[in-house]
Amino acid sequence: MTEIKIPFGWNSYQTCSAQKCSQPYISEQGVSYWQDTNIIISLFFYVAVAGVYDISLLSTEVQRQAELQVSIPSISYNYFAKFNTDSLNLSLGTIQVKNSGYIQVNFKGTNSLVNKKSGYYPQLNSLILSNSDNKSAIYYVKESFSSHFGRRGPSVHLTYNLESKYNIQQFFNEVNVPKYWDAIGTYAMAIGFDYGYFGMQVNSESERRILFSVWSPQQTDDPSQISKDNSVVLVSKGNNTVINAFGNEGSGGQSYLVYPWVAGVSYQFKLVGQPSTEGYSVFSAYFKDPTKSQDYIFIASWKRPKTQAYLSGLYSFLENFNPEKGNIQRKVYYNNQKAIDYKGKEVKVKSAYFTYDETASKQQRLDYDGGVDNTNGYYLRNCGFFNKTNVQYGDIFVKNK
Template identity: 70%
Template sequence: MTDISIPFGWNAYQSCQAQTCTNSYIQESGVSFWRDSNVIISLFFYVTVAGAYNISLVSDEIQREAEIQVSIPSLSFNYYAKFNQNSLNLSLGSIKIENPGYIKVDFQGTKSMINRKYGNYPKLKALVLSNVQNRNAIKFVQQSFSSHFGRRGPSVHLNYNLESKSNIQHFINHVAVPKYWDAVGTYAMAIGFDYGYFGMQVNSQHERRILFSVWSPQKTDDPSSILPENQVILVSKGKDTVINSFGNEGSGGQSYLVYPWVAGVGYQFRLDGYPGQDGYSYFTAYFRDPMKSERYTLIASWKRPKTQSYLTGLYSFLENFDPETGNISRKAYFNNQEAFDNRRKRVKVLSASFSYDDTANKQQRLDYDGGVDNKNGYYLRNCGFFDKTQVKRGNVFSKN
C-alpha cells in the first residue's frame, strides 16, 4: 500500500459561476489567495485500476475557519470539508471507483464561512489517495514534469505519407475546427514542414489569427541572438499581415493575419516551397476562406538562408498553448490534402501516421485521440480529460 499525492499546481483548473471572476488562483505552489465563492477549482487524475481509495486534502496555510464543498460528480460524492488551524491534513473519507478513467474533483468555498475582510480560503496544496496498491494505477502530471506543458495538455500530430517525397513544391490542406471545439489557446496547424508551420489559432476571446512562421537555421530560443547571415528574410507579405520575430521554441520569422475564422467552416491552406539559386529556400503561405472568396490570399513569403530544399516532413498538429484552458477539449479535421512536385505533377497523399509530444509520451496526460472520418477527413483531438482511447503512437490512418 502507498499514498499518492496529486499536486494542485500541476493538475487543477478554475472555472467561474459568475460573469466576472478575473483572478487566477492556481500557482505551482497550489491554490492561493482564494476568496471568491463563485470560483470552482477542479483537479483531475486518471485511475487505471478500479478500487476503493481513502482521500484527504493537504493545506499548508489556513487563515481562519472555513468550509469547502468537495464533490466528485461521476461518483455522486459530496463532502463539506471544515477547516480550522488544526486541519492542514483533512480526511475526506473514501471513494469507490468501479471503472478506469479520468476523475474530476471539484472544490468550492461556501459563502457562509468566508468574508473578504477576514482572509482567504485555505491554501490547497495536494489531494492524497491512500491505500493504493500499485503506484502506477494513478496517472497525473508529476511535479518532476513541466507544469506549463502538463496543464496545457498533449499535442497531437498527423504525419503525411506521400507516394513520393521528391521535389514537393506545393501542398494544400483543408482544416475545420467543429463548432464548440474552438477554446482559447487552440492551434489547428494545417501545414507543418521541416522549416516552419502554418495554421489557425484562437488567441483570445476577441482575436483569431492565421499564422505562418519559418525557423532560422541557427538553433536558439532568443531571436535577438541570431547572426545576420542566419536571419530569415521577408520577401513579401499580404496587405494586412503582421510581421514579427519569434522565440522560445526555436527562433525565426513570424507572420500572421488577424482573421475572424469561424468554427464549423473548412478553410484552405496552401504552402509553396523551393530552393533558390542564391543559397536560400523560399517558402510562401496562402489562405482561402471559401465563404468569402474563390481566390487565395497571400499571408507571407520568407526566404531561409543556408537551405536548399523543397517541402519536406509534411505534417499537421493540434495543440493548446494556454495552460489555463487545458481542461477543455479541442478537435480539428484535416481533409482534401493535395501535393504537387516542381513539375506540377500531382503526388498522392497515401495516409497519415499518428504521433504526440512528451506530455503524452511520458503518460502525464492521456486525453488524446486521432483517426479518420471518411466524410470529414483525418481528425485530431486533445485536452479536456476525456477517457483514454485505443489510438497509439505510430498508428496509420487511411481514407477510403
C-alpha cells in the same frame, strides 16, 4: 499501502459560476488567494484500476475558519470539509471508483463560516490518495514534469505519407475546427514542414489569427542571437499581414493575419516552397475562406538562408498553447490534402501516421486521440480529460476514397 500525492499546481484549473468573479492564483505551490464563492477549482487524475480510495486534502496555509464543498460528479460524491486554522491535512473520506477513467474533483467555497475580512480560503496544495495497493494505477502530471506543458495538455500530430517525397513544390490542406471545439489557446496547424509551420489559432475571446512561421537555420530560442547570415528574411507580405521575429521554440520569422475564422467552416491552406540558385529557399503561404471568396489571401513569403530545399516532412498538429485552458477539449479535421511536385505533377497523399509529444509519451496526460473519418478526413483531438482511447503512437490512418 501507498500514499499518492497529486499536486494542484500541476493538475488543477479554475472556472467561475458567475459572469464576473475574482481570480485565484494557481502556481506550482498550489491554489492561493481565493475567497469568491463563485470560483470552482477542479483537479484531475486518471484511475486505471477500479477500487476504494481514501482521500484527504493537504494545505500549507489556513487563514481562517472556512467550509469547502468537495464533489466528484462522476461518482455522485459530495462532502463538506470544514477547515480551521490548525487543519493542514483534512480527511475527505472514502470514494469508490467502479470504472477506469479520469476523475474530476471540484472544490467550491461556501458561505458557511465565511468572514471575508479574516482571509482567503485554505491554500490547496495536494490531494492525497491512500489505501491503494497499486501506485502505478494512478496517472497525473508529476512535479518532476513541467507544470506549463502538463497543464497545457498533450499535443498530437499527423505526418503525411506521400507516394513520392521528391521535390514537392506545393501542398494543400483543408482544416475544419468543429463548432464548440474552438477553445482559447487552440492552434490547428494545417501545414508543417521541415522549416516552419502554417495554421490557425484562437488567441483570445476577440482575436483569431492565420499564422505562418519559418525557422532560422541557427539553433537558438533567442531571436536576438541570430547572426545576419542566418536570419530569415521577408520577401513580401499580404496587405494586412503582421511581421515579427519569434523565439522560445526555435527562432525565426513570424507572419500572421488577424482573421475572424469561424468554427465549422472548412478553410483551405496552400504552401509553396522551392530553392533558388543563390543558396536559399523561398517559402510562401496562402489562405482561402470559401465563404468569402474563391481567391487565396496571400500571407507572406520568407527567404531562408543556407537552404536548398522544396517542401519536406509535411505534417499537421493540434495543440493548446494556453496552460489555463488545458481542461477544455479540442478537435480538428484535416481533409483534401494534395501535393504537387516541381514539374506540376500531382503526388498522391497515401496515409497519415499519428504521434504525440512528451506530455503523452511520459503518461502525464492520457487525453489524446486521432483517427480518420471518411466524410470529414483525418482528425486530431486533445485536452479536456476525456477517457483514454485505443490510439497508439505510430498508428497509420488511411482514408477510403
